[in-house]
Amino acid sequence: MSRLVVVSNRVPVPTPGTPPAGGLAVALSGAMKARGGLWFGWSGRTLPPDAGEPRAAELTESEGVTYAVVDLSERDLDDYYAGFSNRMLWPLFHYRMDLTEFTRVNLAGYHRVNRLFSRLLAPQIAADDAIWVHDYHLIPLAAELRSIGCKNRMGFFLHIPFPPPDILTVLPNHADVVRSLAAYDVVGFQTPIDVENFETYVRREKIGRRLPDGRFVVHGRTVRVEAYPVGIETQTFADVAAASERNALVRRTKESLGDRKLIIGVDRLDYSKGIAERIQAFETFLLLDPEWRGRCTYLQITPKSRGEVPEYAAMEREVAGLAGRINGTFSELDWTPLRYVNRTVGRNALAGLYRYARVGLVTPLRDGMNLVAKEFVAAQDPENPGVLLLSRFAGAASELDGALLTNPYDVDGTAGSIARALDMPLEERKDRWSSMFERILEYDVAWWCRSFLDALENEEAAPPQAGRIAAVS
Incomplete structure (x- = not known):
């Protein structure tokens, strides 16, 4: 069984005497403990103004899991987190085009931090590790890792909605965002509607097609795109x-x-x-x-x-x-x-x-x-x-x-x-x-974790069986 590497914007490093961060953190850390794992991301701390770029992640071991965290500069937080992630992607993906604020400076910061993460994560990755990246902050991470030679199986899960093409194309770099998603082997969304929105975009923009087995070919890469509705404990x-x-x-x-x-x-x-x-x-x-x-x-x-x-x-x-x-x-x-x-x-x-x-x-x-x-x-x-x-x-x-x-x-x-x-x-x-x-x-959080990882580690894995139930009034 391969080791699991999880990457997220923030890392819930365990603190003695405090309860776990929540059901999602419990499920992911449980999966890593069972097979050996690394959790990589931002520490939540900022660097001193004159510190320069971090050269390595700070490592902490706890119950068989390695937590690797990186401090970011105030500039990086302004551009990558408060800027492009939360003033462009967050409102747009929640259908609030009126609240979006796009600047090339923020976009550059978004890619700069993803590039920094890939550079500091790469030395920690073994050849057979399975890599699972989480949420809108880190969409370009697989493409950045591929560019420096990483050939591992990589999956991405989007915890927020994926908007329809008429909204997504408001984003000036929408084509690059979808191209970045195609660098993953598995892309997970919350609902079948999100998958439909992705498929409609791919078809309209003429950048790929859906295969008979349900997978997609996008920009020449075969990607499994499915709904994996997240659960709770x-x-x-x-x-x-x-x-x-x-x-x-x-x-x-x-x-x-x-x-x-x-x-x-x-x-x-x-x-x-x-x-x-x-x-x-x-x-x-x-x-x-x-x-x-x-x-x-x-x-x-x-x-x-x-x-x-x-x-x-x-x-x-x-x-x-x-x-x-x-x-x-x-x-x-x-x-x-x-x-x-x-x-x-x-x-x-x-x-x-x-x-x-x-x-x-x-x-x-x-x-x-x-x-x-x-x-x-x-x-x-x-x-x-x-x-x-x-x-x-x-x-x-x-x-x-x-x-x-x-x-x-x-x-x-x-x-x-x-x-x-x-x-x-x-x-x-x-x-x-x-x-x-x-x-x-x-269909609890353990099912969610297990079904996504099955797809990530088995290229021919069947789609999840949660299905869709139409709620009644």
Whole structure:
């Protein structure tokens, strides 16, 4: 069995006394521990102004895994990370052409860092290593490694959406991006729609074709392109939620709510998550269904994100203003309709809050998958499950057939769905929840990891069998 080399923008180097970074990190590190592995990427630290370019990665060994990290300069972070990655690729791939900002300086920095990563990673690679690269920050990495003689099997997984051609071609260097993807042996997307978008682009631009076995020939290279929907540690998360009665924060929250129904939303502060539209829908719900005033409370947990990007700071002000307006309009002496928490809440407490909630609001304007939706389902009490209200534009909508689908741009429609979810009878809630739980239990994060690596290491591997389930309203 070959060694696994994982490359990502940030590397979750284990710290003694702290829990693992999350289910994805657990799955990847588990695969590396089983076969020997290396995890390479940015350390999260910046270099002193006069330090010059790093000459080697810093290595740390832990439980059979080597963590190799590289410090970056402020200039590299500005151009590669804050610039091209998060002010061009992130908004564009989330269909926000209005927020894209393309500069040749940022593009040059993006390639400069990918070239640096390839140069510092190459000495760590053995001839039979399988290399798995993650996400939009590192699309050119395989091409950079190929250019210096690396012949290893390489796979790439995109955790965010892959947009249709009419959006992708807004990117001035779109042809180079797709050519870079063709340098991999396996390209994984979250949903079949992403694969369709890729195929449509290849066909329109006349740069390749799909073969009868499902693989693609793109720019003369044969590439397997498939949907591998990422999962969670379903059973582990369910067990944590079931034990949450002992969590002090969960107990205090329940006591403060009394007999009111809890509606919960958990999102990083990002314009792709539809938080402002969701809060407006809750406001409309209170206007149209006054009988629910005082009988439910909406808890929105939203840790800050990318505060250095102006669009995020503006959105933070907008969301805080909306929350204040709702509470100013509807609050009573003994009831606050919206609790807006602008900080991180621990995983165990979140699991307990999901389990206690009657409604989970997961309404992004666009999302590659959205694991909050799967965590909410996993956390539910089988005898009294809550209702998942899910955006049809989240990748999870192609799998979670028991969710109430909503259009986050339709504020009135989402308000109506909140009322329907709160009024839903127990038997219907059980029916909807059980099909979703069975799904995410079978296709968990371990399945995702295993199916991708099977394809990467076996050129003739069959496509993953997760398939697509159309969610119902």
